[in-house]
Amino acid sequence: MKEVKCDCGHVNPHGTLLCEACGKVLNELEPDQQLLDMRYEGSARRSQTYNKTIIDKIWNFFSSVKVGVTLIVVTLIASALGTIFPQEMYIPPTIPASEYYKDQYGTIGQLYYELGFHNLYSSWWYLLLIASIGVSLVICSLDRVVPLYRALKKQNVTRHEGFLKRQRLFGKSNAAVHDDTFNHIKQKLQAKRYRVREEDGNILAEKGRFSRWGPYVNHIGLIIFLVGGMLRFVPGMYVDKVLWLREGETKVIPETKGEYYLENEKFVLEVYDPKKDGEVFDAALEQTGMVPKNYQSNVILYKKKGDSIPGETPELEKVKDDKIRVNEPLKFEKFAVYQSEYKLNQLDKMTFALTNKATNEEYGTMTVDLLHPEEKYKLSEDYYVEMLSYFPDFQFNEEGEPSTKSSIPNNPGFVFKMVTPDKPEGEVSFVAIRQNIEPFGDNQYKMTFKGVETKNVTGLTIRKDLTLWILALGGAIFMIGVAQGSYWNHRRIWIRKVDGEIWLAGHTNKNWHGLKKEIAAILEGTGISEPIDQLDKEKDG
Numbered sequence: 001m002k003e004v005k006c007d008c009g010h011v012n013p014h015g016t017l018l019c020e021a022c023g024k025v026l027n028e029l030e031p032d033q034q035l036l037d038m039r040y041e042g043s044a045r046r047s048q049t050y051n052k053t054i055i056d057k058i059w060n061f062f063s064s065v066k067v068g069v070t071l072i073v074v075t076l077i078a079s080a081l082g083t084i085f086p087q088e089m090y091i092p093p094t095i096p097a098s099e100y101y102k103d104q105y106g107t108i109g110q111l112y113y114e115l116g117f118h119n120l121y122s123s124w125w126y127l128l129l130i131a132s133i134g135v136s137l138v139i140c141s142l143d144r145v146v147p148l149y150r151a152l153k154k155q156n157v158t159r160h161e162g163f164l165k166r167q168r169l170f171g172k173s174n175a176a177v178h179d180d181t182f183n184h185i186k187q188k189l190q191a192k193r194y195r196v197r198e199e200d201g202n203i204l205a206e207k208g209r210f211s212r213w214g215p216y217v218n219h220i221g222l223i224i225f226l227v228g229g230m231l232r233f234v235p236g237m238y239v240d241k242v243l244w245l246r247e248g249e250t251k252v253i254p255e256t257k258g259e260y261y262l263e264n265e266k267f268v269l270e271v272y273d274p275k276k277d278g279e280v281f282d283a284a285l286e287q288t289g290m291v292p293k294n295y296q297s298n299v300i301l302y303k304k305k306g307d308s309i310p311g312e313t314p315e316l317e318k319v320k321d322d323k324i325r326v327n328e329p330l331k332f333e334k335f336a337v338y339q340s341e342y343k344l345n346q347l348d349k350m351t352f353a354l355t356n357k358a359t360n361e362e363y364g365t366m367t368v369d370l371l372h373p374e375e376k377y378k379l380s381e382d383y384y385v386e387m388l389s390y391f392p393d394f395q396f397n398e399e400g401e402p403s404t405k406s407s408i409p410n411n412p413g414f415v416f417k418m419v420t421p422d423k424p425e426g427e428v429s430f431v432a433i434r435q436n437i438e439p440f441g442d443n444q445y446k447m448t449f450k451g452v453e454t455k456n457v458t459g460l461t462i463r464k465d466l467t468l469w470i471l472a473l474g475g476a477i478f479m480i481g482v483a484q485g486s487y488w489n490h491r492r493i494w495i496r497k498v499d500g501e502i503w504l505a506g507h508t509n510k511n512w513h514g515l516k517k518e519i520a521a522i523l524e525g526t527g528i529s530e531p532i533d534q535l536d537k538e539k540d541g
Helices: 054-061 066-082 096-116 117-122 124-154 161-163 179-191 209-232 282-288 468-487 512-525 534-540
Strands: 171-172 195-199 202-207 238-246 250-252 260-273 292-304 318-327 330-332 335-355 362-369 376-378 384-391 395-396 401-405 413-420 424-432 435-437 445-463 491-499 502-507
Touching: 054 066, 054 124, 054 179, 066 117, 066 124, 066 502, 096 117, 096 424, 117 209, 117 468, 124 171, 124 209, 161 502, 171 512, 179 195, 209 468, 238 250, 238 260, 238 335, 260 318, 260 335, 260 413, 260 445, 292 330, 292 335, 318 330, 318 335, 335 413, 362 435, 384 401, 401 413, 413 445, 424 445
Parallel strands: none
Antiparallel strands: 171 502, 195 202, 202 491, 238 445, 250 260, 260 292, 292 318, 330 335, 335 362, 335 445, 376 384, 384 413, 395 401, 413 424, 424 435, 491 502
């Protein structure tokens, strides 16, 4: 590809339409009366010049604005589809995703899972779409900003006659203009904050060039924002997990590599009292019966002391006590623990008695810890009960066999084997809430329900976000680009002496009405006629 040398002596890259220095039209086939396309100053863009190698084709593909818009639209549609049902991270952790979506949403839910929309925002193809948008932004920007910068930097004061004639604002004056008049014009231009350059009695006045870079500053902000969004999928950069804690329970905090533990000392719930708080909540109280005023978790944060053998209970060192309320999180290192949900009166323990069905005589009681049940419960020297099966959230599956929905004891069911002196081989009984089934015929003994213990459960959100400053930086840069391109505009005024005439041309990237008024104010009292808008002339013609 050979470079193109203009009559003014400037050497332009191949594909340049207007000489970067003087503005002469380098394509002789262009009609003389056609207004110039000044979007990129007629400079050579790589995407419109080269199309031979595979790199050229990739560059040309991503430099297309249509391709960029299409990628954004496809990503928005995919993002919308990901909100139809909850993402996998928000479903109960005790239920496999393959079962949850089918059970909750039927065939559509199963299809949603099979297509991978349950884990959309971390899927490879969604991340590829985000990366493609980033690549498109980079290539689009480089394809346009580099030649535009080069052309604006190299422009001469004295522009070619054909360049001036084919500007949208152009006019000629036969009035004799003295040096004092030119000095007066220059002073007026400088008063309006134009940067004035003079060469051989010709003038180039320019201001607001920085506004031309507004869209590219936008692109930089978007690219940084996209990078921040993609970094959220890098392990350790972003955490958003839910931790459920019963009163008195201690658990390791997710994503802390087993270093930090949290104990729920007590869950506190305060509700509005219509007698004390007035009638503001009367309507809500009638509908729900209770309106929370405050709910908080009184917790203790621990840190593991030293190393521990897998399976061994670690030694914990108390870090601090805290009260977690809504919008008042517990903070440590780069983590924040927020109060998000709660469940009241959740089943914790159930007590049963071994009873003779005929005489109702009891032979001892046993208490089952629903989170940590034992395999064998000894009631006396000759009486004991074995737990053959335990279903925390009991249901019958499709085959009609007992199974569990989750590991949370919402509806516990048990298979007990009752061993007594007169029944040394034991009797089997299935026991659930309001159910007592004897699968092998009538038993002599049964397990009688005696009582239940409940505990409140708090739902805490564990959050860590190391990408927030990147997202904020990208957003701030984007807004700077928006302001830069919206509230300022690039204006240029050329004044040239040609064969005893004064030629004046003007160009702006937007707000032509403002430029016309500004030129009129500058030329007032000089005897130079105002330029005409040739776009209106073309429409009239």
